[in-house]
Amino acid sequence: MIGILKPAPHKPLLPADQIDPTYKRLRWQVFAGIFFGYAAYYFVRGNFDLAQKGLIDAGIYNKAQLGQIGAAAGLAYGISKFLMAAVSDRSNPRVFLPIGLLLSGLCMTLMGLMPWATSSVAIAFAMIFINGWFQGMGWPPCGKTMVHWWSKSERGSIVSIWNTAHNLGGMMPGAMVLLAGAVYFQTHGVEATNKDIWQQALYYPGIAAMVIAIPIFFIMKDSPQSCGLPPIEQWKNDYPDDYDEKTAEKDLTTKEIFLTYVLKNRLLWYIAIANVFVYLIRYGVLKWSPVYLSEVKHFDFKGTAWAYTVYELAAIPGTLLCGWVSDKVFKGKRGLTGFIFMILTTAAVVALWLNPATPADQVAEYAGKSWIYNPYQLTDFILMTTVGFLIYGPVMLIGLHALELAPKKAAGTAAGFTGLFGYLGGTVSAAAVVGWAAQHYGWDGGFYVMIGGGVLAVVLLFITMIEEGRHKAKIPESERLQK
Numbered sequence: 412m413i414g415i416l417k418p419a420p421h422k423p424l425l426p427a428d429q430i431d432p433t434y435k436r437l438r439w440q441v442f443a444g445i446f447f448g449y450a451a452y453y454f455v456r457g458n459f460d461l462a463q464k465g466l467i468d469a470g471i472y473n474k475a476q477l478g479q480i481g482a483a484a485g486l487a488y489g490i491s492k493f494l495m496a497a498v499s500d501r502s503n504p505r506v507f508l509p510i511g512l513l514l515s516g517l518c519m520t521l522m523g524l525m526p527w528a529t530s531s532v533a534i535a536f537a538m539i540f541i542n543g544w545f546q547g548m549g550w551p552p553c554g555k556t557m558v559h560w561w562s563k564s565e566r567g568s569i570v571s572i573w574n575t576a577h578n579l580g581g582m583m584p585g586a587m588v589l590l591a592g593a594v595y596f597q598t599h600g601v602e603a604t605n606k607d608i609w610q611q612a613l614y615y616p617g618i619a620a621m622v623i624a625i626p627i628f629f630i631m632k633d634s635p636q637s638c639g640l641p642p643i644e645q646w647k648n649d650y651p652d653d654y655d656e657k658t659a660e661k662d663l664t665t666k667e668i669f670l671t672y673v674l675k676n677r678l679l680w681y682i683a684i685a686n687v688f689v690y691l692i693r694y695g696v697l698k699w700s701p702v703y704l705s706e707v708k709h710f711d712f713k714g715t716a717w718a719y720t721v722y723e724l725a726a727i728p729g730t731l732l733c734g735w736v737s738d739k740v741f742k743g744k745r746g747l748t749g750f751i752f753m754i755l756t757t758a759a760v761v762a763l764w765l766n767p768a769t770p771a772d773q774v775a776e777y778a779g780k781s782w783i784y785n786p787y788q789l790t791d792f793i794l795m796t797t798v799g800f801l802i803y804g805p806v807m808l809i810g811l812h813a814l815e816l817a818p819k820k821a822a823g824t825a826a827g828f829t830g831l832f833g834y835l836g837g838t839v840s841a842a843a844v845v846g847w848a849a850q851h852y853g854w855d856g857g858f859y860v861m862i863g864g865g866v867l868a869v870v871l872l873f874i875t876m877i878e879e880g881r882h883k884a885k886i887p888e889s890e891r892l893q894k
Contacts, residue, residue: 416502419637434640437632438560442569444630445553446576448508451623452549453580454587454616455519459484459539460698461588461719464705464712465609466529474702476532478846481698483540485690485838489831491547496554496827497668504552505631509624511548516620518542523614550830551823554814558822559634559642562649566811567743571734574807578726578799581697585720587615589713605705605712672821673828679816681875682746682809683832688868689749689805690837692756695845695861696763696798697722707854708768708791714782718792722799733804737811745812746876749805753872756801757865763794764858805872809833840864 425433459481466472472480499507522528522538529535553573561569591611595603632638640646673679697719704710704718737748769777769787782788810826817825840860848856 415506416498418501418503419505419633421634421636422639424641425639430640430646433638434635434646437635437638437640440630441556441560441632442573444627444632445504445508445556446573447623448512448627448631449549449553449573450576450580450583451512451620451627452515452546453577454583454620454623455515455542456484456546456577457581457697458519458584458587458612458616459522461584461701461716462609462612464701464715465605465607465612467702468604468606469609471529472532472535473850474846475850478843478850479532480535480539481842481846482839483536484543484546485694485834485842487540487543488546489834489836489838491544492550492830492834493547493824493827495547496551496823496830499548499551499555499827500668500821500823502552503633504556505628505633507548508552508631509628511545512624512627513621515542515545515548516617516624518545519617520614520621521617523610523612523617547827547830550810551827554810554826555823556631558814562643562647563815564649564738565647566815567734567738567745570811570814571730571737571804571807574730574734574803574810575727578723578730578803581723581726582720583619584612584616585716585723587619588612588716589720591615592712592716603712608712668817668821668824672817673825676816676825678875678878679813679825679828681871681878682812682816683829685749685868685871685875686809686829686833687836687840688864688871689753689802689809690833691840691845691864692760692798692861692868693802693806694838694841695857695864696760696795696802698841699845699849699857700795703849703854703857704791708788709774709777710782710788710791714788714792717782718795721792722795725796725799726803729800730803730807733807734811737808744876745808745815746872746878749808750869750872750876752801752804752808753865753869756798756805757862757869759794759797759801760858760861760865763791763798764855764862766790766794805868837864 424430463472463477463481466477467474495511518538518541522535522542527534528538557566557570557573588608588611591608592603594611595607599607635641635643635646643649700722701715701719704715705712710718733748733752737743737745741747767787769785777785777788782792809829813826813829814822845857845860848860852859
């Protein structure tokens with residue numbers, strides 16, 4: 412790697428009495444960088460979803476067209492997460508992460524402020540594609556950072572905590588839409604509608620993301636060795652079962668990363684395919700809930716913004732619970748934990764679909780009232796919260812599992828490989844296939860696609876669970892370094 416992305420050089424070891432306090436201080440400094448940096452990526456990841464209803468009401472696009480545009484995000488992100496992960500594994504995360512955030516924020520700001528950026532399906536597709544490509548620069552440096560600064564026995568918990576960053580970030584576009592509505596009321600004297608504030612849903616988060624990119628650069632660090640510290644396994648005296656110091660700390664070529672540790676890793680292929688259907692559920696609900704709740708369940712823009720926000724908020728305790736269960740209850744069995752959580756997720760999606768909308772003869776009774784006072788909408792809100800609580804656990808575990816199936820120097824690429832499948836298959840399907848099904852067969856068609864994906868995810872995670880057990884059984888007892 413050359414230029415500004417070149418990894419920071421290793422420094423001589425600090426004096427022994429300085430290693431512990433420096434390690435402890437820098438670990439949490441680094442964590443703050445990847446946590447808030449990745450949270451900011453989500454300011455501009457899904458905010459276009461909140462603009463969709465306004466674009467429909469304004470007569471700019473229909474659901475099928477929005478599905479085509481939305482597919483660009485998954486297509487670009489999936490390819491980028493994979494390819495940029497290979498770049499990230501050979502780059503300095505301190506530089507790599509904030510550059511991607513800055514450019515992604517710029518894309519969304521332009522879409523909100525420049526009329527030409529939403530003037531046609533083709534142009535909007537291109538803008539969302541470019542944004543999706545820059546989004547692919549977020550996850551890999553974070554994954555690389557975590558495997559360098561936390562040992563294996565800590566990662567289930569630390570990754571689950573870090574993983575809540577995208578839920579914190581995912582909440583913010585909804586909060587910014589509510590802020591935009593309040594500003595509109597103050598300046599126009601009337602309640603805002605989706606049609607009035609879709610632009611703000613794009614450029615408010617875009618500007619915020621660009622601002623946050625600046626301090627992230629100063630907070631982040633490269634590897635412990637670049638700070639005069641020993642490898643994390645040595646410091647914690649915590650080695651994986653199949654740990655090989657030469658392999659773990661060796662700088663790998665791009666060919667070695669792809670051919671030796673990714674493409675020939677059968678278990679990695681299993682979880683990558685499972686990720687397709689996990690992401691179909693995750694983004695199918697997230698992407699289309701603002702439109703679905705508005706059109707079918709009679710939510711106003713405030714109600715949809717709150718549902719979108721709390722969907723992400725609920726994921727925080729759900730992800731933490733999932734990480735704790737995988738570490739403490741199932742002793743590192745990521746496949747088993749994901750299997751259980753995915754069964755519950757699919758059941759919650761079915762319940763959301765089957766919950767009846769407010770009856771036609773009662774719509775007028777609840778008009779102008781908050782969803783809190785409407786039992787039908789309240790139930791929808793609870794079910795949305797439940798899906799959010801459950802779905803992000805399997806998302807986190809698949810990423811964590813991928814990190815642990817390759818050496819540290821190839822971890823980002825391994826995780827990017829699962830992301831390639833998740834986004835190219837799952838997110839594209841969530842946007843284009845669900846949008847197409849909803850446009851031509853009604854929302855029942857859209858839910859058939861999502862529920863079918865949930866069932867397939869359960870089946871594939873069951874296979875992953877079985878293969879995970881076989882993989883661990885192949886490691887000779889003599890190589891299991893339980894330190």
